[in-house]
Amino acid sequence: MTNEQNPIEANALMDDLEYRGLIYQVTHREELQKTLNEESVTLYNGFDPTADSLHIGHLLPVLTMRRFQLAGHRAIALVGGGTGMIGDPSGRSVERSLNTAETVADWTKKLQNQLSRFLDFGTGDAKVPAKMVSNYDWLGPITFIDFLRDVGKNFTVNYMLAKDSVDSRLANGITFTEFSYMILQAYDFQRLNKEENCKLQLGGSDQWGNITAGLDLISKTGGGDVFGMTMPLVTKSDGKKFGKSESGAIWLDRSKTSAYAFYQFWINTDDADVIKFLKYFTFLNREEIEALESQHLEAPEKRIAQRELARRVTSLVHGDEAVESAEKITAALFSGSFAELNEVDLNEALADMPTTSAAASSEPLLIDLLVEAGAAPSKGQARKDIQSGAISVNGEKRTSIETVITSEDRLHGKTLVLRRGKKNYFVVKFED
Structure with missing residues (x-):
C-alpha cells in the first residue's frame, strides 16, 4: 500500500x-x-x-x-x-x-x-x-x-x-x-x-x-x-462521454493508450470537473482536496488541480516513472525540443503526429522534405517558411534554404521532427 x-x-x-x-x-x-x-x-x-x-x-x-x-x-x-x-x-x-x-x-x-x-x-x-x-x-x-x-x-x-x-x-x-x-x-x-x-x-x-x-x-x-x-455514471460537464479522447477509449493497458496520452487526458480535465474527479479517482483526503479546490478557484489558469489529478491517477495506473516520462514529453512538446527524450518517450510523444517514411540512406534538402512530409504545399511555400524562421528541425530553427538533412540530424538514428509555426508537427522516419 x-x-x-x-x-x-x-x-x-x-x-x-x-x-x-x-x-x-x-x-x-x-x-x-x-x-x-x-x-x-x-x-x-x-x-x-x-x-x-x-x-x-x-x-x-x-x-x-x-x-x-x-x-x-x-x-x-x-x-x-x-x-x-x-x-x-x-x-x-x-x-x-x-x-x-x-x-x-x-x-x-x-x-x-x-x-x-x-x-x-x-x-x-x-x-x-x-x-x-x-x-x-x-x-x-x-x-x-x-x-x-x-x-x-x-x-x-x-x-x-x-x-x-x-x-x-x-x-x-x-x-x-x-x-x-x-x-x-x-x-x-x-x-x-x-x-x-x-x-x-x-x-x-x-x-x-x-x-x-x-x-x-x-x-x-x-x-x-x-x-x-x-x-454514479461518470459524466463530463461539457456533455461529452467520459473516458473517450479524439483517438478513442482511454485504456489502462499502456500498449493501447500510452502513459503520455493517459496523463494528457487527465490534465485536460475541464475546470468544472476537476474537483469531482479528484474525489472520484484519487486517495487524497478531504483536507487535501479542499486545499486544491481553494488554489484552483484562486488561479484556475495555473491548472494546479489538473496537474495533481494527472500525476496521481497516472502514478496509480502506470507508476511514478510514467509520470516523470509524461511530464518530460509535455515539456518537450511545449518547447519543441525532443533531443533530451529517450526513444520510448520520443515515440510516445510523436504517436499521434503525421508521419512520413524516408529511405535510411537518403539525405534530402530540407525544402524537399517539408513538401514530402506535408508541412508545406509547395517548394515555394517551403522556401518562404524557412526564410521567415517558421521551420524548426528537432526544436532548432533552420533559416537556410540550402539546409541538407543528414544522418546526424536524426534522433536515435532514425527520427526527425519538423515543426512549422508553434504547433504544427510532422515526423519523418528514416527506415530501410
Missing part, C-alpha cells in the same frame, strides 16, 4: 464515500452502515471481459473496492469468464458481439492481471487480502435443466420485463441470451453469498436492476442479509 492510499476508519467509510459522491443508490443504508462498522464485510464487483484491457470507465468501481479494502473489508473481483460470453444488455441499445470461448478466456486472464495493480491479493500489507474469481467456474459446468429448475424458477417474466436494462431494449428487440443475463448475475451473487459469505455487491448505476435481482434471489433461497450499492 502506498503512502497516498491511507486507511479509512471503518466507521468513517460511508461518510467518505458520501463526501466523494460515490454512492448513487444503496439498499438499507443504515443497516449496511451498522454491518460495516461491526464486521469485516465481503463485497464484490463484476468485470466482464469485453476487451483485452480495462479502460478508465472501470476505475471508479475498482478504486471504490480499494477504499473498502483499506477500511478493512474483503474485496472479491469477479471477472466474468462466463457472463462475458453472453453480454450484458444494461446501458446498451444493441446486442454485443459474441466472442469465442478462447478469446474470453484470454481476456479474462489479462483483466485479472490488471486488477492486481489496484487490489491487494495478499502480496501487500492489507489486513484482509482480496480474492479473484471467474464466474465461468460455476456457470460453465451447470446444466441448462438444473439452471432453469434451481435458479430460473425464482424469476417471473413480468419481474424481468420491469427492469430498466430489459425495458429499454424492448423497442429494438432483445434476444433470449441477453434477457437471461440478469439471472446469471443474480446467480453469481447467490454463489458468492453462499460460498464466500459475500454480503454486498457494488456496480455502476446501470447495474441496479441486476443487483436487486441478486438480492431477491438470495432472499427467496434462504440466504442471509445482503446489500447492494451503485456508483
Whole structure:
C-alpha cells in the first residue's frame, strides 16, 4: 500500500464515500452502515471481459473496492469468464458481439492481471487480502435443466420485463441470451453469498436492476442479509462521454493508450470537473482536496488541480516513472525540443503526429522534405517558411534554404521532427 492510499476508519467509510459522491443508490443504508462498522464485510464487483484491457470507465468501481479494502473489508473481483460470453444488455441499445470461448478466456486472464495493480491479493500489507474469481467456474459446468429448475424458477417474466436494462431494449428487440443475463448475475451473487459469505455487491448505476435481482434471489433461497450499492455514471460537464479522447477509449493497458496520452487526458480535465474527479479517482483526503479546490478557484489558469489529478491517477495506473516520462514529453512538446527524450518517450510523444517514411540512406534538402512530409504545399511555400524562421528541425530553427538533412540530424538514428509555426508537427522516419 502506498503512502497516498491511507486507511479509512471503518466507521468513517460511508461518510467518505458520501463526501466523494460515490454512492448513487444503496439498499438499507443504515443497516449496511451498522454491518460495516461491526464486521469485516465481503463485497464484490463484476468485470466482464469485453476487451483485452480495462479502460478508465472501470476505475471508479475498482478504486471504490480499494477504499473498502483499506477500511478493512474483503474485496472479491469477479471477472466474468462466463457472463462475458453472453453480454450484458444494461446501458446498451444493441446486442454485443459474441466472442469465442478462447478469446474470453484470454481476456479474462489479462483483466485479472490488471486488477492486481489496484487490489491487494495478499502480496501487500492489507489486513484482509482480496480474492479473484471467474464466474465461468460455476456457470460453465451447470446444466441448462438444473439452471432453469434451481435458479430460473425464482424469476417471473413480468419481474424481468420491469427492469430498466430489459425495458429499454424492448423497442429494438432483445434476444433470449441477453434477457437471461440478469439471472446469471443474480446467480453469481447467490454463489458468492453462499460460498464466500459475500454480503454486498457494488456496480455502476446501470447495474441496479441486476443487483436487486441478486438480492431477491438470495432472499427467496434462504440466504442471509445482503446489500447492494451503485456508483454514479461518470459524466463530463461539457456533455461529452467520459473516458473517450479524439483517438478513442482511454485504456489502462499502456500498449493501447500510452502513459503520455493517459496523463494528457487527465490534465485536460475541464475546470468544472476537476474537483469531482479528484474525489472520484484519487486517495487524497478531504483536507487535501479542499486545499486544491481553494488554489484552483484562486488561479484556475495555473491548472494546479489538473496537474495533481494527472500525476496521481497516472502514478496509480502506470507508476511514478510514467509520470516523470509524461511530464518530460509535455515539456518537450511545449518547447519543441525532443533531443533530451529517450526513444520510448520520443515515440510516445510523436504517436499521434503525421508521419512520413524516408529511405535510411537518403539525405534530402530540407525544402524537399517539408513538401514530402506535408508541412508545406509547395517548394515555394517551403522556401518562404524557412526564410521567415517558421521551420524548426528537432526544436532548432533552420533559416537556410540550402539546409541538407543528414544522418546526424536524426534522433536515435532514425527520427526527425519538423515543426512549422508553434504547433504544427510532422515526423519523418528514416527506415530501410
